[in-house]
Amino acid sequence: xxxxxxxxxxxxxxxxxxxxxxxxxxxxxxxxxxxxxxxxxxxxxxxxxxxxxxxxxxxxxxxxxxxxxxxxxxxxxxxxxxxxxxxxxxxxxxxxxxxxxxxxxxxxxxxxxxxxxxxxxxxxxxxxxxxxxxxxxxxxxxxxxxxxxxxxxxxxxxxxxxxxxxxxxxxxxxxxxxxxxxxxxxxxxxxxxxxxxxxxxxxxxxxxxxxxxxxxxxxxxxxxxxxxxxxxxxxxxxxx
Numbered sequence: 221x222x223x224x225x226x227x228x229x230x231x232x233x234x235x236x237x238x239x240x241x242x243x244x245x246x247x248x249x250x251x252x253x254x255x256x257x258x259x260x261x262x263x264x265x266x267x268x269x270x271x272x273x274x275x276x277x278x279x280x281x282x283x284x285x286x287x288x289x290x291x292x293x294x295x296x297x298x299x300x301x302x303x304x305x306x307x308x309x310x311x312x313x314x315x316x317x318x319x320x321x322x323x324x325x326x327x328x329x330x331x332x333x334x335x336x337x338x339x340x341x342x343x344x345x346x347x348x349x350x351x352x353x354x355x356x357x358x359x360x361x362x363x364x365x366x367x368x369x370x371x372x373x374x375x376x377x378x379x380x381x382x383x384x385x386x387x388x389x390x391x392x393x394x395x396x397x398x399x400x401x402x403x404x405x406x407x408x409x410x411x412x413x414x415x416x417x418x419x420x421x422x423x424x425x426x427x428x429x430x431x432x433x434x435x436x437x438x439x440x441x442x443x444x445x446x447x448x449x450x451x452x453x454x455x456x457x458x459x460x
Contacts, residue, residue, distance in 0.1 A: 221296040239435070242440065247273040279327070301349050302350075330375035345390040348390050351394070352438050393446055396435055397449050397452065400416050426454050
């Protein structure tokens with residue numbers, strides 16, 4: 221069984237479909253997108269009944285995080301993997317930042333994956349399971365006007381390596397760093413889109429399926445891989 225955060229829509233929903241299609245039972249977390257998650261659950265249950273669980277929480281509330289793991293284990297009796305996918309992404313230009321905004325970015329993007337991993341660790345040790353964190357290529361290269369977001373993802377990248385060291389040898393911990401996979405929910409102009417594609421070696425946008433495939437590979441098919449962050453960016457990192 222796999223617990224996936226931020227699974228209601230976009231890349232998270234595609235990861236959930238891929239893992240479920242590979243035979244995993246899934247505990248799927250959402251914060252606000254209940255209608256989207258209910259539709260996804262109905263889709264998955266139509267192919268295999270009693271294979272899903274809905275979990276709701278604001279991941280910025282650290283006190284709720286151990287309960288998500290407890291609910292998943294109570295429902296399925298085990299935990300084989302954790303996918304920390306949920307994230308907050310929005311611009312934070314210097315001169316506009318405030319402490320509350322920074323705290324929320326770090327709470328969801330970095331602190332929540334760390335605390336969820338801590339809560340999951342005893343169960344993952346028992347199953348000799350795995351954790352995959354969805355990081356970002358901008359954890360290593362700053363993106364203008366997104367300083368707080370980049371810093372939070374850099375913290376998640378370090379957490380990936382630190383957890384891999386602390387949870388070995390029973391539990392493997394890796395990350396996936398997407399490049400240009402989906403355009404942001406915020407509208408961006410055609411000029412910016414063209415510039416991003418031009419700086420991508422493969423000259424095209426990736427798909428959520430590319431990320432889901434990497435997650436599945438790390439969970440299922442990479443038993444001697446830990447502490448690694450796999451860039452799935454079409455070569456975007458080569459030109460940053």
